[in-house]
Amino acid sequence: MSVGLPFYLSVSAILFAIGLVGVLLRRSPLTTLLSLEVMLNSVNLTLVAFSRQVGGSDGQVFALVVMGIAAAEVVVGLGLVVAMTRREMVLDTDELRSLSG
Amino acid sequence: MGIVVFFLAAFLAIVSALAVVSQKNPFVSALGLLGNLVSLATLMLLLEAQFVAAAQVIVYAGAIMVMFLFVIAYVGPRGEIGPGTRKPWQVVLAVVAGLLVLIQIVLVVWTTDFGKPASVDEAFGGPGAVGQAFVTDYLLAFEGVSVILFMAAVAGVILGAGPRPKRLTTDQVMAKEGEAEARRRAASRAAIEAAREAEPGEVR
Numbered sequence: 642m643s644v645g646l647p648f649y650l651s652v653s654a655i656l657f658a659i660g661l662v663g664v665l666l667r668r669s670p671l672t673t674l675l676s677l678e679v680m681l682n683s684v685n686l687t688l689v690a691f692s693r694q695v696g697g698s699d700g701q702v703f704a705l706v707v708m709g710i711a712a713a714e715v716v717v718g719l720g721l722v723v724a725m726t727r728r729e730m731v732l733d734t735d736e737l738r739s740l741s742g
Numbered sequence: 743m744g745i746v747v748f749f750l751a752a753f754l755a756i757v758s759a760l761a762v763v764s765q766k767n768p769f770v771s772a773l774g775l776l777g778n779l780v781s782l783a784t785l786m787l788l789l790e791a792q793f794v795a796a797a798q799v800i801v802y803a804g805a806i807m808v809m810f811l812f813v814i815a816y817v818g819p820r821g822e823i824g825p826g827t828r829k830p831w832q833v834v835l836a837v838v839a840g841l842l843v844l845i846q847i848v849l850v851v852w853t854t855d856f857g858k859p860a861s862v863d864e865a866f867g868g869p870g871a872v873g874q875a876f877v878t879d880y881l882l883a884f885e886g887v888s889v890i891l892f893m894a895a896v897a898g899v900i901l902g903a904g905p906r907p908k909r910l911t912t913d914q915v916m917a918k919e920g921e922a923e924a925r926r927r928a929a930s931r932a933a934i935e936a937a938r939e940a941e942p943g944e945v946r
Contacts, residue, residue, distance in 0.1 A: 643744030646859065647851045649785065652752045654847035656759050656778070658840040663763030665836035669823040671768045671814060675775050678806070679759050682782050685798070693789040693867075696860025698875040701794045701867065702883070705876070708801050709887040713894035715806050719813045720901030732820050 649690035656683035668733050670725075674718045681711045748788055755781035764825055768814045776807055791867040 656679055663676030685704045692700025725732060754777060761774030779802045786795040828836075865871050876884050915924040 643788075644748045646856050648748065648752075649789065650851040651848055652755065652785070654844055654851065655756055656782075657847070658844035659756070659759040659763055661843060662836050662840040665839065666825055666828055666833060667763065667823070668827055669768065671810075671817065672763070672771050672823075675762050675768070675771045675810070678775055678802075679762055679778060682778065682798075682802075685794075686782055686785055689786050689789050689791045689794055692791065693862070694856060694859050696862050696866070698866075698871045699879075701791050701872050702875050702880050704791075704794050705797060705872070706880075706883050706887055708797060709891060712801060712806055713890050715809060716894040716898040717901070719809055720898040722813055722817060724901045726817050726820065732817065733823060 646690055646694050650687060653683040653686040653690070656680075656686070668735055670718070670722050670732060670734055673734060674715060674722075678711065678715070681707060744788060747784065751781045751784040751788070755785070766822055766825065768817075768822065769811070772807060772810050772814060775810075776803055779803055779807075789867075790862060793867060793869045793872045 660676045660678075660680035660683065663679065664673055667673050667676060685707055688700040688704040688707070690700075692698065692704075722732065730736075758774045758777035758781060762771045762778065765771045765774065779798060783795040783798045786798065915927055
């Protein structure tokens with residue numbers, strides 16, 4: 642490893658923070674999902690970096706499981722976007738408040 | 743060499759992540775995510791996780807991105823809401839929350855002594871080592887992911903199918919679109935019927 646573990650973890654932290662700001666700020670459900678993907682990917686980088694540091698495959702297995710779950714989440718999220726479009730609803734997460742108290 | 747590749751890939755990953763959260767057009771955001779994925783795969787290659795890097799490119803760039811682009815094209819300009827549509831205090835709070843998380847992680851990371859990285863052999867990070875761990879120690883997680891993916895596929899079909907768009911009668915078309923449009927649709931429907939009767943064997 643030419644660059645130490647803290648460098649990789651810092652890059653991952655920066656990406657996580659950017660994705661978090663995106664999830665909090667964007668109102669389009671499509672862009673919110675894209676920002677979520679950025680966050681999940683940064684966590685994957687952390688897992689792989691620790692896996693290299695420890696020298697075991699466990700972190701890489703975890704990263705692959707995260708990838709599978711991310712795929713499932715995207716399927717459901719995009720299915721909701723398509724269903725909203727078919728019902729001619731506004732694609733704005735602020736307008737979806739029929740469940741708020 | 744490794745240091746140059748690391749900083750280049752890290753820079754590209756951060757720039758593309760910024761593009762994802764800051765662009766109005768979801769197409770540009772999706773392409774930013776693609777750049778982010780490829781940069782992260784490069785970083786994973788530097789960490790000798792070849793199989794995860796390959797899976798990252800295949801699963802994300804190959805499958806998830808195609809689905810994203812398909813839905814963005816299907817939704818069209820309705821999906822565009824720019825990042826500047828929040829109230830100023832919301833923007834300030836979100837940026838402060840992101841900065842707090844960042845400062846917290848960076849502080850912990852740089853004040854911890856992780857020690858020397860372990861020495862690894864040739865097989866580390868290859869499909870053999872990862873697959874071995876998957877079907878021995880992590881068999882339950884493996885099966886769980888397959889069940890969740892199956893459930894997601896069923897949910898996607900149910901959500902995407904939804905209610906069928908109603909077929910309007912000639913009177914309704916006339917009320918909504920005007921008489922000329924109603925005549926045009928009736929004529930085209932009659933033409934299709936006539937063609938179907940002329941060639942009964944052909945499926946349309």
